Amino acid sequence: MSGHRRARVPVVALTPTLTSRSRRARSSWCLPCLLLTLCSYLQLLREISETSSFFYAGGGYDLTNCLQRNDYHAWKASSAGGSGDAAGAEATRSRSGSVSRMAGAGGSSVTSSGSVASSAAADGGHGRHASHHRFDTDACLEAERPAPPVGAVVHRDAGAAAAVDPAHCDERFFWNRRALNAVVAAGPRARGFVTPIMNGFVEAAHCPVAESEVGLLLISRRACTRQGTRFNMRGADAEGNVANYAESEQITTLEDGRLSSFVQVRGSIPVLWEQPVSLKYTPRVLLKGAEAANHAVFGRHMRCQLTRYGAVTAVNLIDKKKDQQRLGEAYEREVAAFGRPELRYVWFDFHAECKNMQWQNLRRLVDLVANDFASYG
Amino acid sequence: MPATVYKTLVVDALYGAFQLLSGPYLAVVSKSRRVARGPYHAPIFQVEDMKWLPIRRLAARSSSAGDATVALSPEEREEEEM
Numbered sequence: 001m002s003g004h005r006r007a008r009v010p011v012v013a014l015t016p017t018l019t020s021r022s023r024r025a026r027s028s029w030c031l032p033c034l035l036l037t038l039c040s041y042l043q044l045l046r047e048i049s050e051t052s053s054f055f056y057a058g059g060g061y062d063l064t065n066c067l068q069r070n071d072y073h074a075w076k077a078s079s080a081g082g083s084g085d086a087a088g089a090e091a092t093r094s095r096s097g098s099v100s101r102m103a104g105a106g107g108s109s110v111t112s113s114g115s116v117a118s119s120a121a122a123d124g125g126h127g128r129h130a131s132h133h134r135f136d137t138d139a140c141l142e143a144e145r146p147a148p149p150v151g152a153v154v155h156r157d158a159g160a161a162a163a164v165d166p167a168h169c170d171e172r173f174f175w176n177r178r179a180l181n182a183v184v185a186a187g188p189r190a191r192g193f194v195t196p197i198m199n200g201f202v203e204a205a206h207c208p209v210a211e212s213e214v215g216l217l218l219i220s221r222r223a224c225t226r227q228g229t230r231f232n233m234r235g236a237d238a239e240g241n242v243a244n245y246a247e248s249e250q251i252t253t254l255e256d257g258r259l260s261s262f263v264q265v266r267g268s269i270p271v272l273w274e275q276p277v278s279l280k281y282t283p284r285v286l287l288k289g290a291e292a293a294n295h296a297v298f299g300r301h302m303r304c305q306l307t308r309y310g311a312v313t314a315v316n317l318i319d320k321k322k323d324q325q326r327l328g329e330a331y332e333r334e335v336a337a338f339g340r341p342e343l344r345y346v347w348f349d350f351h352a353e354c355k356n357m358q359w360q361n362l363r364r365l366v367d368l369v370a371n372d373f374a375s376y377g
Numbered sequence: 378m379p380a381t382v383y384k385t386l387v388v389d390a391l392y393g394a395f396q397l398l399s400g401p402y403l404a405v406v407s408k409s410r411r412v413a414r415g416p417y418h419a420p421i422f423q424v425e426d427m428k429w430l431p432i433r434r435l436a437a438r439s440s441s442a443g444d445a446t447v448a449l450s451p452e453e454r455e456e457e458e459m
Contacts, residue, residue, distance in 0.1 A: 061419030179393020195390035204413035
């Protein structure tokens with residue numbers, strides 16, 4: 001409430017639109033109107049659920065989590081279960097993350113990019129100096145960074161796999177979490193009715209490589225928080241959620257059962273900024289908030305990333321000119337103030353480097369982050 | 378003998394419950410399609426159609442009949458698997 005402006009409404013005389021005093025007459029006028037409103041609202045909901053049908057669910061597989069986290073829970077369950085492993089094991093697979101793994105020194109590559117353009121006006125808000133201890137109570141930080149030991153054999157229990165434990169789901173990508181509150185509260189008895197649904201994109205492909213089949217699976221997960229259209233939704237909110245955050249996972253399956261998972265996340269630049277639409281082709285970027293407020297928001301966002309993914313390489317793809325430059329510099333300042341070695345920051349001016357469709361220049365970016373990729377496994 | 382006709386609706390998944398102005402509704406996934414095989418051969422389904430069922434009307438009807446009107450089968454999606 002504190003942030004909202006409240007206004008006192010003076011006494012208003014209500015003018016009845018119906019002249020008839022008959023109750024019956026009024027209801028006969030109001031009811032269709034009411035029904036129409038309700039029907040159109042329902043219709044709206046229906047249309048939303050039909051047209052934006054990029055909702056996915058895994059049968060016995062928790063799609064809100066990446067492979068490594070799922071493996072961790074399976075590994076934990078099987079190591080806690082003890083003797084039940086051998087009988088219930090559906091498949092025994094050794095994991096081999098050839099591209100990237102989050103175990104130990106692992107990490108994931110963050111591409112924080114915002115396509116913006118034009119100048120900035122710093123907005124002097126009232127920032128509070130929040131202590132670091134406050135952030136440690138953030139819900140996202142309480143989540144452990146799970147990873148089974150490298151090379152651990154993960155037993156998948158066919159029986160346990162039938163129902164997904166909602167407590168293990170990644171709430172960022174668990175789109176029907178709130179809608180299922182009542183069912184989740186009913187406990188394990190109602191577990192069979194809990195289907196975590198994820199919004200995003202899934203596609204699988206197979207390609208033959210050297211006489212064997214390699215399976216490719218691309219999973220993209222959109223976060224439930226701070227989604228919105230271009231320009232209208234930018235930057236971070238007070239909780240550190242950034243606009244249009246998404247996690248992409250590329251799973252490679254080999255015929256012998258080995259799997260690898262490569263995880264990337266993207267989001268709007270995690271500082272406080274806006275880009276309200278105007279008649280200009282590229283609306284102006286407005287940097288908002290005081291320094292302390294930006295530190296707080298950036299800290300929340302990045303601590304959450306580091307807790308979940310381990311070391312992070314942040315790739316900034318915006319232009320090094322005009323408004324985008326100011327935004328990029330604000331991002332750089334925050335990274336410097338954050339001062340954690342696990343966060344590496346790379347600014348690759350995509351439009352300048354690859355102008356005139358010189359896409360081969362992307363090689364420069366790959367070279368810049370080659371060491372990071374190597375360190376992730 | 379009450380001549381109540383029950384309609385059993387088989388759904389693929391329960392999306393959740395919503396409180397709308399006209400009362401509580403259940404959102405169910407009425408149609409889905411397997412789009413991929415995930416890791417460990419787990420099927421991945423895409424939601425193709427959803428239905429909004431008013432709970433109050435169902436509850437009123439079922440309480441008079443003493444039986445549930447809608448049978449939700451969470452395992453149905455498993456059967457759909459080829």
